[in-house]
Amino acid sequence: MGKTIAEKIFDAHRVDEPFPDAHVLRLDRVFCHEITTPIAITDLIERGMDRVFDPTKIKAVIDHVTPAKDSKTAEQEKILRDWSRRHGIKDFFDVGRNGVCHAIFPEKGFVRPGFTIIMGDSHTCTHGAFGAFAAGTGTTDLEVGILKGVCAFHFPKTIKMIITGELKPGVYAKDLILFIIKELTVNGATNMVIEFTGPVVDAMSMESRMTLCNMAIEAGGTCGICYPDMTTVDYLWDHIKDEFSSKEDALSEYSKWVSDFDAEYEQIYEFDISDLEPMVTFGYKPDQVKTVAEMHGTKVDQIYIGSCTNGRIEDLRIAASILKDKKISVAVRAIVSPASPDVYGKALKEGIIEIFHEAGFCVTNPTCGACLGMSNGVLADGEVCAATTNRNFNGRMGKGGTVHLMSPATAAATAIAGTITNSNLFKASIGEKK
Amino acid sequence: MKTFSGSVLFLDRSDINTDEIIPAKYLTEITKEALKPFLLEDLFLDGFSTSDLLNKAIIVTRENFGCGSSREHAPWALEVNEINVVVAESFARIFRQNMYNCGMFAIELPKETIDYLFRNYANKKVTISINVDNSAILIESDQASEKIAFKIGEFDKTLVKEGGWVGYADKNY
Ligand code: SF4
Numbered sequence: 236m237g238k239t240i241a242e243k244i245f246d247a248h249r250v251d252e253p254f255p256d257a258h259v260l261r262l263d264r265v266f267c268h269e270i271t272t273p274i275a276i277t278d279l280i281e282r283g284m285d286r287v288f289d290p291t292k293i294k295a296v297i298d299h300v301t302p303a304k305d306s307k308t309a310e311q312e313k314i315l316r317d318w319s320r321r322h323g324i325k326d327f328f329d330v331g332r333n334g335v336c337h338a339i340f341p342e343k344g345f346v347r348p349g350f351t352i353i354m355g356d357s358h359t360c361t362h363g364a365f366g367a368f369a370a371g372t373g374t375t376d377l378e379v380g381i382l383k384g385v386c387a388f389h390f391p392k393t394i395k396m397i398i399t400g401e402l403k404p405g406v407y408a409k410d411l412i413l414f415i416i417k418e419l420t421v422n423g424a425t426n427m428v429i430e431f432t433g434p435v436v437d438a439m440s441m442e443s444r445m446t447l448c449n450m451a452i453e454a455g456g457t458c459g460i461c462y463p464d465m466t467t468v469d470y471l472w473d474h475i476k477d478e479f480s481s482k483e484d485a486l487s488e489y490s491k492w493v494s495d496f497d498a499e500y501e502q503i504y505e506f507d508i509s510d511l512e513p514m515v516t517f518g519y520k521p522d523q524v525k526t527v528a529e530m531h532g533t534k535v536d537q538i539y540i541g542s543c544t545n546g547r548i549e550d551l552r553i554a555a556s557i558l559k560d561k562k563i564s565v566a567v568r569a570i571v572s573p574a575s576p577d578v579y580g581k582a583l584k585e586g587i588i589e590i591f592h593e594a595g596f597c598v599t600n601p602t603c604g605a606c607l608g609m610s611n612g613v614l615a616d617g618e619v620c621a622a623t624t625n626r627n628f629n630g631r632m633g634k635g636g637t638v639h640l641m642s643p644a645t646a647a648a649t650a651i652a653g654t655i656t657n658s659n660l661f662k663a664s665i666g667e668k669k
Numbered sequence: 670m671k672t673f674s675g676s677v678l679f680l681d682r683s684d685i686n687t688d689e690i691i692p693a694k695y696l697t698e699i700t701k702e703a704l705k706p707f708l709l710e711d712l713f714l715d716g717f718s719t720s721d722l723l724n725k726a727i728i729v730t731r732e733n734f735g736c737g738s739s740r741e742h743a744p745w746a747l748e749v750n751e752i753n754v755v756v757a758e759s760f761a762r763i764f765r766q767n768m769y770n771c772g773m774f775a776i777e778l779p780k781e782t783i784d785y786l787f788r789n790y791a792n793k794k795v796t797i798s799i800n801v802d803n804s805a806i807l808i809e810s811d812q813a814s815e816k817i818a819f820k821i822g823e824f825d826k827t828l829v830k831e832g833g834w835v836g837y838a839d840k841n842y
Pocket residue numbers: 299335336337356358541542543544602603606607624625
């Protein structure tokens with residue numbers, strides 16, 4: 236019987252199996268941000284264990300609330316900053332050089348195929364897009380990760396998704412993952428890894444694969460995983476070119492991190508998505524999904540483009556292509572948060588920031604921002620936000636607020652129309668008028 | 670060692686997420702104690718009020734409890750309210766692990782058993798106590814008392830007995 240990629244990664248990293256189905260894995264990376272790490276640091280200090288297992292494998296960023304909005308958030312940031320300096324953690328990204336963790340860490344080349352990664356953040360599953368096993372954990376697991384470089388897991392079963400066909404124009408990875416979550420439900424993948432495979436995924440950019448893997452947790456999944464291929468190598472090349480003589484070399488090395496053809500799966504789904512429409516959530520659970528057409532005309536108050544799901548350059552390019560030479564509706568306000576300084580820089584150079592600005596968007600610094608209602612862009616009671624983020628939980632963006640999850644294209648079209656609108660319909664109607 | 674017995678709060682809903690258990694705006698707190706007044710502040714459940722939490726030590730609920738964010742603030746908010754046991758049909762992975770990592774119980778029972786508990790006990794004054802060694806919960810009301818067995822892995826049991834994962838990992842790795 237062959238093995239899944241997750242099984243192979245477990246086998247290569249297992250340091251102990253103290254009890255049946257308790258696998259203690261060696262960690263290649265421990266990622267940290269200023270919300271869940273400071274409390275781990277404080278606890279380690281209180282226990283007299285203020286140590287780190289390897290400062291080169293720990294990466295830290297301030298991203299959720301940045302720049303600090305009040306004394307409490309300033310204190311959280313200070314704890315993380317002082318700790319990074321104290322322990323020689325060189326890859327610490329402070330205000331101005333910081334961005335959303337799941338956007339900036341891959342960009343910096345910190346994620347490699349076959350890696351094990353934890354972070355005190357549920358969307359750590361994003362990094363599986365590189366063929367890594369990356370899982371969100373709580374603060375205690377993070378604490379042990381920081382101290383010992385290990386983490387314990389039960390063995391995850393794997394669900395395989397084979398995605399065939401071709402995405403229609405105006406339909407993106409976000410629409411696909413919303414559709415998949417609807418099929419799986421919010422706990423359909425609990426304690427499982429979701430492998431995203433098939434020609435549609437093979438043809439996707441790393442950005443789109445990250446969008447898919449990012450929302451694996453919304454179906455309960457431990458991690459989303461894509462197989463590494465030449466797209467992965469191309470994305471990483473600047474960071475790995477000293478390790479390999481050619482891209483082909485890198486590819487042949489990384490190719491060991493794919494599942495065997497006869498691997499055992501909990502379930503296999505095959506979807507031909509050629510007829511898939513743009514999708515959007517309703518209600519307060521991410522599996523409450525309808526087509527944009529069904530939700531057409533739903534009133535919104537705010538549009539938010541950003542987050543670890545859809546704040547990357549590809550997302551901003553798509554949104555800008557729809558917003559170019561247009562203004563957002565006077566009935567709404569709109570915010571865009573490029574997910575990293577690199578994304579921001581590219582968007583500046585390509586004139587994308589100008590398009591957002593001219594359209595009437597508020598352009599913020601790279602941050603999680605409105606995504607979790609902790610810093611800017613908080614909703615008032617009864618308000619509605621069209622967002623490219625990943626969670627529509629009640630209260631997520633502010634008490635009494637409602638969030639509709641959608642692609643950057645749909646969000647841009649919705650900003651112009653002031654109500655939920657299909658980007659294709661919008662483009663078509665503009666075209667007809669001409 | 671924590672206490673694993675007391676009065677029961679029944680929450681008749683699935684998919685109660687960590688944003689409902691403790692909203693993100695309180696994640697700027699750097700002590701567990703500060704979370705105490707905000708437990709389940711944003712819970713969507715008809716008829717529920719946070720005053721229902723008073724003197725409760727155990728929660729019994731439905732499927733997929735603790736889904737969403739990885740915040741360990743969710744178990745901590747329970748812990749500082751002296752609720753060290755949640756009994757449910759299923760849990761989100763990270764929440765479940767966080768509970769055991771903190772030396773608390775996230776006990777899974779089959780749907781039929783959970784249905785039975787709701788049917789027979791939800792509107793009564795009920796106490797539950799957990800027997801770690803026998804993997805059994807004892808449920809008592811004015812009229813009845815019964816034992817229900819649950820399954821728990823050796824690893825999870827060890828974490829509860831050792832008071833959590835940090836101590837165990839420090840000793841062993
Ligand atoms: S963008 Fe949102 S979901 Fe992503 S890490 Fe930040 S707060 Fe979490």
